[in-house]
Amino acid sequence: MNKGRKAWAIGALTVLAISAVVFTVDLGPRMEYVPEPAFVQAVDTIPDPPGAYGIPMSGFLIEQEHVRKGSTFGDLLSAHGIGYPVVDSLVRLAEGVFDVKRMQVGRPIAFVFTDDEAHELRYFVYEVDLVEHVVFSTQAPLGVRVGRREIDTQVAQVSVPVTGALYNDLDQAGADPMLSMLLAEIYAWTVDFYRIQKGDRFTLIFEEQRVDGQRYGRPKILAARYESGDAVRDAYFFEQDDQADYFDPEGNSLRKAFLQAPLKFSRISSGFSRRRFHPVQKRFKAHLGTDYAAPYGTPILAVGDGVVEKAGYTGGNGKYVKIRHNGTYSTQYLHMRKILVNQGQRVAQGDVIGEVGSTGLATGPHVCFRFWKNGSQVDHRREEFPSAEPVATAHRARFVREASRLMAELDEARHRADQRVVF
Ligand SMILES: [Zn+2]
Missing domain, CATH: 2.70.70.10 (Glucose Permease (Domain IIA))
Structure with a gap:
């Protein structure tokens, strides 16, 4: 057994060990300690999914690589002892599920071998993205299936004072800096982002998705608070009649009926x-x-x-x-x-x-x-333009309930940021 293979054998064992404990051990809420006075905490956590693509790992070895420039599905398999008739059958089996010509350079792939004298390639795995992977069974019975990793959705909160660029402030607080872009969209009509000052503060309740601990997709802001001097502007996410929007505590849309200009920068x-x-x-x-x-x-x-x-x-x-x-x-x-x-x-x-x-x-x-x-x-x-539609009367009661819950969460996140001990 060469060195690289040994490493993968250990890797496979680790994966095994992790998958064995995932559903029995409560990992508890995920905490991230961040520099004072910023504050981030996950308030809802779902355990991580097991790795190894749902393949039972005992008796197998995994070699993980990335698709290199010029390498094809056929080459990759034939280099590991799979004959072209089998490659051909797999391509046909994959029809309608995954087109092997769509494999992209740089994407992770894995070869799963039997851990014995034969060292036979049993499975080939291509990771389409962080969530989706295609598993090819390379020995009889041949087969192709698409596997999905579990997406872990959690609600987190962050309260961050503005010290420079909001993007960096959020990043340093351990939160997804992408949130700054979303904030700019939410407050596009009510806050001039070129005039945000040092000492202003943003507090957010947001939902984010993770796959194997890595951030996945775009976060979603559920509630935001912008404080500047004595001014406090809250924004609450609310859906009515399949339309999502952000509203102030009175139920008015934060969106104006029209954009200021037809061009972003002009x-x-x-x-x-x-x-x-x-x-x-x-x-x-x-x-x-x-x-x-x-x-x-x-x-x-x-x-x-x-x-x-x-x-x-x-x-x-x-x-x-x-x-x-x-x-x-x-x-x-x-x-x-x-x-x-x-x-x-x-x-x-x-x-x-x-x-x-x-x-x-x-x-x-x-x-x-x-x-x-x-x-x-x-x-x-x-011209003075009217705001976009407020919360409709029919949805008023539900909005009041959701808004007061979100307001309490913002208060709490803000309060915690104040309570943190300075060393
Ligand atoms: Zn003109």
Whole structure:
């Protein structure tokens, strides 16, 4: 037995030992100690799943590798003594379950051998992702099956003072830094993320998934609290009629009806004006829109939910889209390089509807954004827009219950952060 194989034999034994205890030992709540004054604790824990892909491990050895560039399913198996007729049968058996040509470079694979003189390859395993793996039985009876590792969902809390970039503050507190992105989305209309100050604080109750201890997928924020000076802004996740949203304690949506601009990052190159000098037509003319300059190809976003009323071309507008949001408001986006929606299509706020271009009467790449209110064009930057829908009366009682529970959890997380002993 060579050194590498010995290591895997020990590995296999460890896996065996772990799988044996997983369902009998209560691992207790998972605690992570983090630097004061940040605080993270899992409040709900499900035991880790057993490893070894559900293959009984006694009498087997595992060799784990990664798919290398250029290696194919056939090569990998034939290099371990499996003949092409068997490879062929396995490929056919896998049809509809897994296409072996879809194996990706870098993904983990495992060879499972009998731990005896024969040292025969019994199973080949390909890990599609952290959760899913495909097991090929390489000896009679040949077979293919897809296995899934258990996803461990837990609710955790973190309370972190802002010291610099929120991303780093969360990371240092042991929480998923991805949460900073989610917070920016939740508070997009109520907190200016460029003005967050040192000493402000975020407290979160969030759900995250782990597979074998590794973070998996996107976390979900259940409740968030932003404190800045005396101002406290809570956000509670709530679902009504299959629609999920974040609401303040009064049940108002934190989302405004419209995005501030149709581009994520842009510069206003020309504002709304009843009279301005037109750069192409060389004469004074009203400019009933706001121009946002951005590079060619920048995604243009629908500023609100609605239906595409027009998606077409005119000499002046170039390629353009007009969205009808409700009985009162419509928005129009001009000079696109490419239109990515069709007339009659329903779009959601933030959906990409086209790409920045300079078609029609335009000197350079930009979006001319036009806001229509009751059929006439208005300066959207001077309008006061209503909030998105609040919690409906029918769901009010349930919201009050859930919000008060989440509020208590935020209070507790916040309180614990204060109570921690400073050494
Ligand atoms: Zn314009």
